[in-house]
Amino acid sequence: MSARINQRKLDFRISSLAGRDTGDETMKAIIQDRYGGPEHLRLADIPVPEPRKAQIRVRVLACAVNLSDWEYLIGAPFYARLVGGLLRPKHPVLGSDIVGIVDKLGPGTTDFSVGDRVMGDLVMRRGGFAQYACVSAAEMVLVPEGLSDEIAACLPQAGGIAVAGTAGLEPGDAFLINGAGGGSGTMALQLAKAAGAHVTAVDNAGKTDWLMSLGANEVIDYQKQDFTRSGKQWDKILDMVATRRAGEIARALQSGGTYRAVGGRVSVLLPLLLGGLRFRLRKKSIGMLIVPSGRKLTERVAKMAIEGKIAPHLEAVLPLSSVPEALRRTGLGAVKGKLVIKP
Numbered sequence: 001m002s003a004r005i006n007q008r009k010l011d012f013r014i015s016s017l018a019g020r021d022t023g024d025e026t027m028k029a030i031i032q033d034r035y036g037g038p039e040h041l042r043l044a045d046i047p048v049p050e051p052r053k054a055q056i057r058v059r060v061l062a063c064a065v066n067l068s069d070w071e072y073l074i075g076a077p078f079y080a081r082l083v084g085g086l087l088r089p090k091h092p093v094l095g096s097d098i099v100g101i102v103d104k105l106g107p108g109t110t111d112f113s114v115g116d117r118v119m120g121d122l123v124m125r126r127g128g129f130a131q132y133a134c135v136s137a138a139e140m141v142l143v144p145e146g147l148s149d150e151i152a153a154c155l156p157q158a159g160g161i162a163v164a165g166t167a168g169l170e171p172g173d174a175f176l177i178n179g180a181g182g183g184s185g186t187m188a189l190q191l192a193k194a195a196g197a198h199v200t201a202v203d204n205a206g207k208t209d210w211l212m213s214l215g216a217n218e219v220i221d222y223q224k225q226d227f228t229r230s231g232k233q234w235d236k237i238l239d240m241v242a243t244r245r246a247g248e249i250a251r252a253l254q255s256g257g258t259y260r261a262v263g264g265r266v267s268v269l270l271p272l273l274l275g276g277l278r279f280r281l282r283k284k285s286i287g288m289l290i291v292p293s294g295r296k297l298t299e300r301v302a303k304m305a306i307e308g309k310i311a312p313h314l315e316a317v318l319p320l321s322s323v324p325e326a327l328r329r330t331g332l333g334a335v336k337g338k339l340v341i342k343p
Contacts, residue, residue, distance in 0.1 A: 028343065029130030030323040031092050035075030038324035049127075049134040051106035056137045058100025058118060062153040063128030065323075065339040067182065067240070067263070069094045070331040072126065077265045083124060094323075095128025095341065097121055098135060099143060099153045111137040119143045119302065121156035121293055129323050131343045141299050146306045154312035154338040157293070158183035159301035161262055162191055162310065164291045165238040171196030174254070176227060179240030180216065181207035183338040184262065186313045188238055189214055194309065200234065202227055203333070210336055214313070228252045236260075238289070242268050246275030246286055253284045260289040313337030 026045040034040055051057040071080040072094055084090055102116040112118060120140035127133035143152045161184040169175060175192045177185050180201035192199045193215045201216035208219045220227050228248040235257050237249070242264030249259050249272070259276075261269065269288070276286025291297070304310040315336045318326055326339045 027131035028320055029093050030095075030320060032073060032089050032094060033092065034088050035073070035081075037074065038328045041073070041324045041327070043321055046130075048132050051104055051109070051134045053107045054109055054137055055106035055134045056102050056109055056112055056118070056140065057104040057106075057132055057134045058098065059103045060098060060100045060128055060131060060133055060343045061117070062099045062149040062317075063095040063341045063343070064097040064153040064158070064183070065095075065326045065330050065335075065341060066097060066123075066157050067330060068096065068123055068157065069126075070327055071263070073327055074331070077263065077269075079266060091126050093127045093130050093133070094327075095130070095133075096123040096126045097153050097156045097158070098128040098133055099149045100133065100135075103132065106134075106137070109137050112140070112142075117143045117149075119152045119156060120295070120298055121160065123157060123293065129320065129341055129343070131320075139295060139298075141295050141302065144302055144306050147302060150314060150317050150340045150342070151305065151312060152302065153340050154183060154314060155301045155305055155310075156298045158312065158338065159187055159305070159310055160291050160293055160297045161289065162187035163297070163301060163304070165260060165262070165289055166191040166195065168258075169195040169197045169236065173197040173236060174200070174232075174234040176200040176202065176234040176237045176252070177240075178202040178222070178227065178237065179262075179333065180211055180219075181336055182240060182333065183312060183335075185238075185240060186214060186337050187310050189216060190310055197236075200227070200232075206334075207336060233257070238262070239264075242272055244268075244272070246272050246279065249276070249286055250279045250282070250284050253279075253286075256283045258285045260287060262289050262291075315339055317342055319343075 027048045031044045072084045099119045118140040175197040181203035201211040202220045205221040211219045233254045237259040239261045242261035317340045320343045
């Protein structure tokens with residue numbers, strides 16, 4: 001195995017040197033000039049970035065599409081602007097779950113070598129919807145040999161949410177996933193079933209049969225039924241996008257139950273979290289899911305994938321030009337599992 005790795009590094013160094021001889025200093029990238037819908041994205045030639053201290057430059061092999069990309073695109077919820085720029089995007093290239101080959105090391109960077117295949121979640125800076133990206137070396141890990149580029153790209157952000165969102169599940173727990181048909185939801189479904197939980201999946205009608213085939217015990221079409229008015233209660237609820245008030249959520253929780261929201265509009269989250277305080281006396285915990293993103297979690301999720309404990313559902317692998325449509329479908333919740341972009 002080590003011989004194959006060394007040969008791949010050598011081949012990459014040779015191809016990189018050949019590319020430098022052409023004098024080509026630009027790359028293809030999908031550019032976001034302002035907040036808005038996919039119609040504001042454009043494919044452009046921009047300068048190849050140079051890595052700074054503690055950074056590495058990678059030739060992007062694959063980059064998954066996440067709901068966080070949609071949030072940064074439209075500038076909502078408001079925390080997307082707090083991180084990405086109040087009036088206009090600070091970083092014009094979206095895409096955070098990056099898999100790539102190390103192409104150049106920044107000054108003083110020794111964590112990796114040119115030719116290494118690496119992966120990581122760069123949600124705070126992004127840059128993956130391009131042919132090259134400069135990323136923080138501290139956020140990247142080596143891709144295990146058993147993972148393809150496309151599968152590895154699906155894991156850091158969505159896999160981390162799934163792992164954090166299913167922590168503490170026990171056999172027999174009634175577990176509901178709101179938004180179960182996306183990348184995080186499908187992996188959370190796998191982990192919940194492996195833990196012995198009874199899983200209720202909530203998504204649109206187009207995913208009902210598919211979610212049942214993945215192991216869901218029951219599926220609720222959110223367009224026809226509000227799970228908080230079903231008369232049922234769950235031990236744990238994982239909500240990918242919060243849209244309800246605390247009283248509605250509490251109605252669907254067992255005594256001692258836990259609700260965790262992954263995201264949502266600030267105008268919904270603040271009242272939800274503040275309103276949830278009054279239900280503590282009823283032993284119902286309502287809060288945000290805290291995901292300890294970073295190298296350690298990425299390594300853990302990658303190891304779980306190699307061991308067969310978690311497997312992303314990849315709907316399609318698409319070219320760079322398909323980013324606008326991929327983001328549109330992601331924002332609508334129309335994707336079954338994950339979409340991956342290969343520049």
